[in-house]
Amino acid sequence: MQFLLAVEGAVAQGLLWSILALGSYLTFRLLNFTDMTVDGSFTTGACVTAVCIANGIPPALALLVSLVAGSFAGAITGFLHNKLEIPEVLAGILTQISLYSINLRIMGRANQQLLQYDTIFKQLKNLLAGIGLELSSDRVAILIGLVFVTIVIVVLYWFFGTEIGSIIRATGNNEAMVRALGQNTQNTKFIALIIANSCIALAGSLVGMYQGAADVGMGAGAIVIGLASIVIGEVILRRVIAFGSKMVAVVIGSIIYRIIVALVLQLGLSTNDLKLITAIIVALALFLPNAVSKHNAKKARELAARENSDA
Amino acid sequence: MLKIENLTKTFDPGTVNEKKVINRLNLQISAGDFITVIGGNGAGKSTMLNLICGVYPADGGKIILAGNEIQDMPEYKRAKDFGRVFQDPLMGTAANMQLAENLALAFRRGKRRGLSWGILEEERELYRKRLATFGLGLEDRLNDKIGLLSGGQRQAVTLLMATLKTPKLLLLDEHTAALDPNTAEIVLNLTDQIISEQNLTALMVTHNMQAAIDHGNRLIMMDKGNIIYDVRGPEKQKLKVEDLLRLFQELSVGGSVSDSMLG
């Protein structure tokens, strides 16, 4: 029973964090751009939401404001990379570091509690209770997570099917070709970074409201969690190729990651060990497919050798 | 149609690697010209093509396309007028995208891209028809990822991409060099077919002397960043490979006929 409850919490967290993973998927996989902005823009999302809510702005509006704040974070990385010609990894790290100070400025302190305020989670919970449907906080979070994940996937699916979206996907494949087809690759990268970091800040906003607090340190390691979700999804759903299914795979990866974490915590490890465990999961998930294909290649060679000696 | 005046390009100026690759080059291309370009390795053929479409800026000189100076325009702005096929079959296409998607990207070359759908249903029909004329069976593979196609098939697709929206000038840089002789022949014939059907103006770099003689209406030979020989019409048709080799020996600086001439 204890564990089932933990799984519910894990699914809720997995869904909310999967929006961050989807944002990372856009830059890391579609655009082929190693965007290190993530840790900063995620925190920005949570901080902006916390400040908005603490100042009486409706939670739904706070979500939107956070999303716009995240788009600025992406724009800064894009500017540093495109206009100042700073290498992509460093451009992201610079934005991430500066966001630490900016987030502190936004909140005016390192931590903002939200327990005494309304969030969309509390609002929905009360709304449902009003019509006689008493749900646990985790189940409400699962509902909200499902709604937002669906919206994000549908919007991204639509956008990356449009002319602009298609040329962004092509940029991740072959920049020289995109320029030869008359498109400024600086613009395509800029747009992708903005969209990705908007998603990531949206995730930060949701996670902050769910946890009932925003903290300037809450984004540390978020990028690795996003990567963990992506690679777990890819390992488990290895055969999917369509863009929509790949996004669903990322979401499933995010949920599985959270279930693994819940399991590990049940086994008695502390939350302080999580970063190490996450790194190990990513390393394993990246190593396993290679190991499997090497193993298969070896099998194929052995088979060929046997057939040769038989002949 | 296209006029190049005193074009100059030096790579890595001011360093030990300084190399003057294009040296006050002049060339006038008339509408409808199909020019084959030959010359030894490092003669500056690819650099000339890259300067025309703006992959990197020229150091000096003018490039005038249909009356407009374009030498200072960024590559992506010039792209609406140029169709390009590269030597490397991987360079012209997006491997992870479908064949139809690649064509749709090219169909919108130089056009402002908006939020309308990236590929329309009626386009597929057009692509299917155009691919069918190639006789390579590609019309049945519209939904396949380009990465699954062979090098020759990819070059054929790139050729269609370069000409789907009629370019003012088609630039082909050894686009059959990476293919086996049979496939190279097929792609070369396709090239002829497309150029004559659409009445295109084209520059085709090749190391295959016979192909340079057999195709097009004009031939130029490059050496050390300049054009050392320019021939057209019946005089070109009469040329033999031996003539070209002899001419190269006579005209090139240093004058040793190289294997590089033959690729």
Ligand SMILES: Nc1ncnc2c1ncn2[C@@H]1O[C@H](COP(=O)(O)OP(=O)(O)OP(=O)(O)O)[C@@H](O)[C@H]1O
């Ligand atoms: N981006 C670059 N930076 C520095 N040097 C370059 C660059 N591109 C070309 N070069 C040099 O310029 C010279 C001409 O190169 P180019 O590619 O134009 O020759 P080419 O005539 O196309 O030869 P090939 O037949 O081998 O393709 C070569 O010496 C090459 O090393």
Ligand SMILES: [Mg+2]
């Ligand atoms: Mg070349």
